Amino acid sequence: MKYNRSLISISLWLILAICPHAGAQDVAPAKITPADKCPVCGMFVAKYPDFVDQIVFKDGTHAFFDGVKDMMKYYFDLPKYNPGKTQADIAAILVTDYYSLKLSDGLKAWYVVGSDVYGPMGKELMPFKDEAAAKEFKVDHKGTAILSFQDITPALIKTLDQ
Secondary structure, eight states: OOOOHHHHHHHHHHHHHHSTTTTGGGSOOOOOOTTOBOTTTOOBGGGOTTTOEEEEETTSOEEEESSHHHHHHHHHTHHHHSTTOOGGGEEEEEEEOTTTOOEEETTTOEEEESOSOOBTTBSOOEEESSHHHHHHHHHHTTOOEEEEGGGOOHHHHHHTTO
């Protein structure tokens, strides 16, 4: 069976245009250096490898964070932290799974809020690659909720700083 290459190319382009984070799991993470700072709080992120998260942009630039809370502040207010970038410019959101300490797709991760475990910036959303691990952590560490990426709101993030 023959396929029209132009039609396939146009179809793939449309999929990527409509779903800006499609294929995020295939994006290579950026390498952290001792000089890298969180653009939200200014902390050196290499000091907190168990909490480092990152946003990688389609143009190859990236931003590192010392926890999901600061990453979400950045994500929700890109014009403040990275003028000229939009959420459509994001190629991948990568979070460090709390148990495995490996980077995973932040858009597919599960987040526990309200636990008795704190990150470098205090109250934090703890990320997990799979929901079962998030449920276990929630019980073990008195979490109040398990959220998907889409459930996280600016209002929720603001409550973590109170």
